[in-house]
Amino acid sequence: MLNFIWLIPVFPLLGAALQLFFGRRFSNRAVSAVSVGLPGLSFLWAVGCFAQFLRLSESYHHVSLYTWLPAGAFHLSNGSLVNHLDVKVGMQLDPLSCVMMLVVTGVGFLIHVYSIGYMAHEGGYYRFFGYLNLFMFSMLVLVLADNYLMMFVGWEGVGLCSYLLIGFYFLRKSASDAGIKAFIVNRIGDAAFLLGVMLLVVTFGTLDFHSITEAARSGQFPVGSGVITTICILLFIGATGKSAQIPLYVWLPDAMEGPTPVSALIHAATMVTAGVYMVARSNALYVLSPTALGLVAGIGAATAIWAASIGLVQNDIKRVLAYSTISQLGYMFLACGVGAFAAGIFHLMTHAFFKALLFLGSGSVIHALSGEQDMRKMGALWHKIPTTAKTMLVATLAISGAPLLSGFFSKDEILWQSFSSPYGNKLLWAVAVVTAGMTAFYMFRLFFLTFAGDSRVPHEVEHHIHESPSSMTVPLICLAVGAVGAGYVGWPKVLGGPNWFGKFLDPVFENPALRPALEHTWNQEFGLMLLSVAIAFVGFFFAYRWYVKQPGIADRVAAAAGAGYRLLLHKYYVDEIYDALFVNRVKDLGSALAAFDLGVVDGGVNGVGWATRMSAELSRWWDSWVIDGLVNVMAFVVKLMSWPARMVQTGLVQNYAWFITAGVMVFMLYFVFH
Amino acid sequence: MIPTEYYIFLGTGLFTIGVIGVLTRRNVLIILMSIELILNAVNINLVALSQYFKHVDGQVFAIFVITDAAAEAAVGLGLIIALFRNKETVNADEIDLLKW
Numbered sequence: 001m002l003n004f005i006w007l008i009p010v011f012p013l014l015g016a017a018l019q020l021f022f023g024r025r026f027s028n029r030a031v032s033a034v035s036v037g038l039p040g041l042s043f044l045w046a047v048g049c050f051a052q053f054l055r056l057s058e059s060y061h062h063v064s065l066y067t068w069l070p071a072g073a074f075h076l077s078n079g080s081l082v083n084h085l086d087v088k089v090g091m092q093l094d095p096l097s098c099v100m101m102l103v104v105t106g107v108g109f110l111i112h113v114y115s116i117g118y119m120a121h122e123g124g125y126y127r128f129f130g131y132l133n134l135f136m137f138s139m140l141v142l143v144l145a146d147n148y149l150m151m152f153v154g155w156e157g158v159g160l161c162s163y164l165l166i167g168f169y170f171l172r173k174s175a176s177d178a179g180i181k182a183f184i185v186n187r188i189g190d191a192a193f194l195l196g197v198m199l200l201v202v203t204f205g206t207l208d209f210h211s212i213t214e215a216a217r218s219g220q221f222p223v224g225s226g227v228i229t230t231i232c233i234l235l236f237i238g239a240t241g242k243s244a245q246i247p248l249y250v251w252l253p254d255a256m257e258g259p260t261p262v263s264a265l266i267h268a269a270t271m272v273t274a275g276v277y278m279v280a281r282s283n284a285l286y287v288l289s290p291t292a293l294g295l296v297a298g299i300g301a302a303t304a305i306w307a308a309s310i311g312l313v314q315n316d317i318k319r320v321l322a323y324s325t326i327s328q329l330g331y332m333f334l335a336c337g338v339g340a341f342a343a344g345i346f347h348l349m350t351h352a353f354f355k356a357l358l359f360l361g362s363g364s365v366i367h368a369l370s371g372e373q374d375m376r377k378m379g380a381l382w383h384k385i386p387t388t389a390k391t392m393l394v395a396t397l398a399i400s401g402a403p404l405l406s407g408f409f410s411k412d413e414i415l416w417q418s419f420s421s422p423y424g425n426k427l428l429w430a431v432a433v434v435t436a437g438m439t440a441f442y443m444f445r446l447f448f449l450t451f452a453g454d455s456r457v458p459h460e461v462e463h464h465i466h467e468s469p470s471s472m473t474v475p476l477i478c479l480a481v482g483a484v485g486a487g488y489v490g491w492p493k494v495l496g497g498p499n500w501f502g503k504f505l506d507p508v509f510e511n512p513a514l515r516p517a518l519e520h521t522w523n524q525e526f527g528l529m530l531l532s533v534a535i536a537f538v539g540f541f542f543a544y545r546w547y548v549k550q551p552g553i554a555d556r557v558a559a560a561a562g563a564g565y566r567l568l569l570h571k572y573y574v575d576e577i578y579d580a581l582f583v584n585r586v587k588d589l590g591s592a593l594a595a596f597d598l599g600v601v602d603g604g605v606n607g608v609g610w611a612t613r614m615s616a617e618l619s620r621w622w623d624s625w626v627i628d629g630l631v632n633v634m635a636f637v638v639k640l641m642s643w644p645a646r647m648v649q650t651g652l653v654q655n656y657a658w659f660i661t662a663g664v665m666v667f668m669l670y671f672v673f674h
Numbered sequence: 675m676i677p678t679e680y681y682i683f684l685g686t687g688l689f690t691i692g693v694i695g696v697l698t699r700r701n702v703l704i705i706l707m708s709i710e711l712i713l714n715a716v717n718i719n720l721v722a723l724s725q726y727f728k729h730v731d732g733q734v735f736a737i738f739v740i741t742d743a744a745a746e747a748a749v750g751l752g753l754i755i756a757l758f759r760n761k762e763t764v765n766a767d768e769i770d771l772l773k774w
Contacts, residue, residue: 651773654705654766657696 001045002052002061005091005144008101011042012136019133023126035129036112039136043105050098059507062146062210064090069149074202077227082205092146092209096508099345100143100277103352107269107482108136110475114360115261117471118367128168128259135161139270143277147207148197151278155193155242158271159186165266166258178254185251189241196234203227209281216284217512223288232285232292236299239275244326245303245333250575252326256318260363263318268325268359269352276332276348280341280509287339287514293423297337301418301431304330306572308438312445313558313568316373317362320446324399325355327435331414334432338424339514340417342505346490347414349501350406353482354398360476361392364468365450370461375446380455384465387473389451391480396447398483400440401536406487411436412529413492419528436532440539448547494525681722688715702757702764706750713743 015038023031053061069087076082093101112132119128138157145151159182167179197207204212215221221228239245244252255267266272279286279296286293304327311323328351335344366373368385382389398407415436419429455462467473489504491497546554558565567573688711695708717736724732758764 649773651770652767653769654697654700661693661697 001048002056002093003063004045005049005061005063005093006065008042008046008049008105009137009140009144011038011045012133012140014038015133016130016137019126019130023130026126028120028125031126031129032116035126035133036109036116038133039105039109039112042136042140043109046101046105049093050102053093053098059095060210061093062090063092064088064146074205076205077202080205085201085205085207087147087149087207089150090146091144093144094508095505096277096280096345097143099349099505101140103349104136104139104143104270107352107356107479108139108265110478111261111265111269111356111360114264114363114472114475115259117469118261118363119259120469122259124168128165131161131164131168132262132265135165135266135271139274142274146209148200148209148212149207151281152190152193152197155238155274155278156190158266158274159183159190159242162186162255162266162271165262166255168258168262172257175257178251178257182251182255185248186241189238189248192234192241193238196231196238199227199231199234203231212282213284216288219512221288224290225288228285229289229291232282232289233295235278235282235285236292236296239279239333240299241275242278243272243275243329243333245275245299245330246306249303249307249326250578253319253322253571256316256322260318260359260366263322264356264359264363267322268355272325272329273332273348273352276329276336276344279333279336280345283336283341283509284511286336287511290423293337293339295337296333297418297423297428300330300333300335300337301428301435302330303327304334304435305431305438306330308435308442310568310571311442312438313565314442315375317365317375317378317446317450318359318373320375320442321355321358321362324358324439324442327439328355328399331411331432331435334418334428335414338418338421338428340414340421341509342502343410343413343417345505346501347410350398350410350483350486353479353486354395354407357391357395357476357479357483358399360472360479361388361395362450364388364472364476365392367468367472368465369457370464372457372461375449377456377458377461378450379453379457380451381457381465382451385467387467387476391473391476392447392451394480395483396443398487400443400540401436401532403533404487406483406485408533409487409490409492412532413490415532416494416525416528420525433532433535437535437539440536441543442539444540444543445547448543452548453551494522494529678722678726681718685715685719685722688712688718700766702754702766702769705766706747706754709750710743710747713739713746 015035018034019026019031026034053059066089067086068089071085071087073081073083074085112129115128115132119125122128135158138154138161140154142151142154142158145154163179163183166182167176169175170179200212201207204215206212206215216228237248241248252267252272256263258267286296307323307326307330311320311327314320314323328347332344332347332351335341335347364385365378365381365388368381368388369378372378394405398405401408401411415429415432418424418432419426457465488497490499490501492499546557570576692708692711692715695711696705699705699708717739720732720736720739724730724736754764757769761769763769
């Protein structure tokens, strides 16, 4: 089975091909059967592979399929000669890709099931599932690839699917704009990623994860090596694009224009975590560059608090979740940046469950309210859509870090590592803790505005409210189980657990260059844990007071905050600043180039055309007056000289008879008188 | 017996009338009739000289000319009819298609 891991991405690819080529002819029922069944099959296959993988002795399995790009000899940047570079299409299974594979196929499959209900009444049903399957294929290629170039193929593939699905309702201008924005912002990151990959080729002479990791750990590059730092920073810029970190996070909130299952699958659970996966996959490189690690941690922490603060005041339910996703991705990068890659991946996994659940739950709410996304027009939905409400509560508790739910374990791991790791410091920790409080606040604000308080639903929508069909609620329940239970695989040592998850990932992250964690006491760790729970409770408490106990106080607080509130509501005006600094400047450049094109390039062509026409005009004049003139003059002379001869030929028979008679007479007279 | 000169004079007279007719009249029909006069002037000469030379060839020749004249009249009249259909005229001055 392990030798056929390539079947895992191939199943959804088959589904995508069927849908995109023939889907138009299928009934909705057939589309769902094919496009949900195949990812399901690939999930089962992934589980089977995982079971076999656990029995392997060395926890690494590699399958080489074929040589994709055979390249010739070339010199590395240090001058040594590489005889040949073969980029192969191959798949590798190690603990890290196992985790990613299971998350992608598992959560992906549940979201596919959910989409059956959610998309039932939408046009382009087959198109939606075709893109979704194509996304699954690309994402699985990304996480199963055994080299950077193949990873880049998946990386671009998920970007393409993200673009297609954000712009799924392409008749709506805002949706197609959002798709283009996501694509272009990602492209900036991808360019840096590609540069990083090129630098990897000339530095290591190979692109295989395994060989690069070996080389990096062999000690031939000193810690702090300039070229490694450059590679890491370039790769990280790629990650900031894909995983929506400062400064390239601006596309993710707009990406909420896509259908909600897309937001759940691509923009919460899987694709946006690709950057975290890539950084974790390159951990051997990152630990050689404290500068790059510091950058990753700094950007991660800054993004976490930045996005969380914007999320505090947003009114669109999906936008709150989008900023929450950005913030949580910041946590993951913070973890990677302090060298706690396992903690980052742990949070990635738990986040996939509860954030997918939050998005799907919000989709269920939107579905129940006939498309309403503004939380100011919700409220008091707890009894009307009970399954959705209960699962949402579980997810809200999980993300807020309520004890013994999955988010609690993963987030505390990150907080603790950012405090205690030799790469971490107290500032990073403080930022992360404040963010945790904000997270609890905005999540409970979302929950209370939606499900508690008085109903603010317009009357005509009110009587349509209904619980979603079972195809939507069953995935919600499955994910809720995951959101509660996923944390237990990483039950930390401080609470007497084995931290099985961390041990499982050890083969990937154990690294001689990674500095050992400082000695710390049990008391310290437990105390910090209590502190973060207390902070989360403070967030919950304010949300409860402002939105349940005394509704209306929130508006007074907002009014009191004044400019600060408006700054947050307008997302720090980042879009406007980017427009002014970059977007409009690029547009100006485009206009200038267009003017150059029209004036100089087209002008040159037109000038040549004009000159040709003028010379042709001249030539025509010469032709018609001089050449034709000569011919005409000659004809005229001939005509003139033919005049006497012409006068004889009258055409009148009698004239000719006169000539004959006259001639005969002349002859006769000659003979008579001669 | 009438002397042969008289016949020659008669023939010459008829021939002159015919030639003048061909040259001066404008009606194609009359030109055709004038040609008949010329032919008959020749016939008179042929017959008169045949009788003068006591030789029968001239008379045989005259018979040929008469036959020829009949055929020529038929063809000529046909041409005139075709001409009239196309040009709606039998005036020789108006028929000048063979001009330069």
